[in-house]
Amino acid sequence: MSLLLTKLLLMPLVMAVVTLAGRRWGNKVGGVIASMPWIAGPILLFFILEQGKAFGIRAAPGVLTGILSLIAFCLSYALLSRRFSWWLTLPMAYAVYVSVALLFTQTHLSLPVVYGIVLACVALTLRLFPVPTNQSVQPRRLPYNLVIRMVVATLFMLTITALARLLGPTWSGILTPFPIITSILAVFTHVSQGSNGAIVSLRGIMIGLFGFTTFLFLQAFFLREFSVGLSFGLALCINAVINLVAVRVC
Numbered sequence: 001m002s003l004l005l006t007k008l009l010l011m012p013l014v015m016a017v018v019t020l021a022g023r024r025w026g027n028k029v030g031g032v033i034a035s036m037p038w039i040a041g042p043i044l045l046f047f048i049l050e051q052g053k054a055f056g057i058r059a060a061p062g063v064l065t066g067i068l069s070l071i072a073f074c075l076s077y078a079l080l081s082r083r084f085s086w087w088l089t090l091p092m093a094y095a096v097y098v099s100v101a102l103l104f105t106q107t108h109l110s111l112p113v114v115y116g117i118v119l120a121c122v123a124l125t126l127r128l129f130p131v132p133t134n135q136s137v138q139p140r141r142l143p144y145n146l147v148i149r150m151v152v153a154t155l156f157m158l159t160i161t162a163l164a165r166l167l168g169p170t171w172s173g174i175l176t177p178f179p180i181i182t183s184i185l186a187v188f189t190h191v192s193q194g195s196n197g198a199i200v201s202l203r204g205i206m207i208g209l210f211g212f213t214t215f216l217f218l219q220a221f222f223l224r225e226f227s228v229g230l231s232f233g234l235a236l237c238i239n240a241v242i243n244l245v246a247v248r249v250c
Contacts, residue, residue: 004161006042011157012150014038015181019146019188027189027197031204032247034181035212036239044219045232053223060220064114065104066177067213068121073097073179074202075125077186081195082130086187093186097179115217122209126250129203132196141192149184156180207250211242 022030048056222231
């Protein structure tokens with residue numbers, strides 16, 4: 001119940017922060033901020049406090065593997081959004097996400113190998129990512145946009161959590177890292193700014209995965225040497241520094 005309460009409190013708050021950041025600094029920066037461990041970090045922290053440091057260290061490779069599915073979702077949505085409206089693009093991108101997740105569900109690789117694979121996939125995907133066209137789209141200001149995003153994010157999270165419990169351990173592993181915030185950011189931007197806006201937002205998320213992946217990777221080492229609070233604090237600072245560099249380079 002505590003984990004569910006944590007999600008209920010964090011999900012609308014994070015959605016609000018990401019939305020306001022996108023308005024203030026643009027879709028790319030909003031996407032990078034969305035990729036920070038706002039949800040995954042507290043959830044991992046909750047599990048560590050409940051199950052111990054050893055659990056967090058063992059969980060790191062599995063969580064990193066889940067990022068591969070997120071990468072597949074971002075790339076497929078960006079590509080499909082060029083040709084289809086959001087209500088067709090979203091389910092097709094979800095199908096790609098689930099397919100990749102099923103492929104890697106039973107894969108057990110060492111942490112350094114998974115880390116290297118994920119970073120390589122992020123770099124390769126950024127090279128393959130579609131470039132926004134020069135076609136200008138008049139932005140649509142949706143009424144109550146922020147409130148709707150917060151409500152949808154919370155309802156979405158509750159639905160995914162319920163399905164994960166109902167469908168068993170395999171689907172639980174697939175649905176737990178489901179791209180809730182990423183989906184909402186992509187769809188709302190797609191609706192209000194067209195394909196170009198969605199592509200820029202998703203590219204921002206992809207750029208931010210360099211930092212997020214490193215955050216998760218470092219937990220396996222920091223937790224062995226430092227307290228839980230210091231481990232998360234150090235990794236979060238490194239995550240932020242990597243994002244600041246990556247957003248300027250990529």
